[in-house]
Amino acid sequence: MNTIHVAGGVGVADTAMASYDAALADANLHNYNLVAVSSVIPAEATVRSVEAVPDLGPAGNALTVVEARRTVGPSDEVDFREGGRSGAEDAADKRAPRRRPDVAAGLGWATGPGPGIFYEVTGENADAVRDRIHAGLDAGSSLRDWELAEREIHVETATAEPERYTTAVVIAAYGESEPAL
Secondary structure, X not given: OOEEEEEEEEEEEOOHHHHHHHXXXXXXXXXXXXXXXXOEEOOOOEEEEOOOOOOOOOOOOEEEEEEEEEEEOOOXXXXXXXXXXXXXXXXXXXXXXXXXXXXXXXXXXXXXXXXEEEEEEEEOOHHHHHHHHHHHHHHHHHHHOOOOOEEEEEEEEEOOOOOOEEEEEEEEEEEEEEOOO
């Protein structure tokens, strides 16, 4: 397990789970049982951003991952104005306009001479996701008192489709898969 592959994907389908599965397929991670871990990168690992994860073993195996995931569906709406309906005090009908949220999922990583960290964020806007990742990597590095000067970010975005579910994922897959049984 020396390489951690980072890939993202987007999926659209008629159910939330099907859109998630389609997003995993877009990253070539749909045939594994994903086992989530917190966000520490082992010192001996190399993190590599890829378009799609290469074959990491047989279908059905367990694969250790860090994941950023956001799904929106047909009933998800948010107010146009920041802060929901607050801020709409001067509106004639006291209601802010509604819209479908977009999806953004991002994963950032920071490495240095020893172990490193991942930081995952989701939201509606890629720039806001990136800003929060930078802040999270700064906080995580400071908390551990580690020098983590090398940093990268991978963000996936999509416009939510009406009447369907839309999912964006970014996943760091640790090494090769292992038998689940």
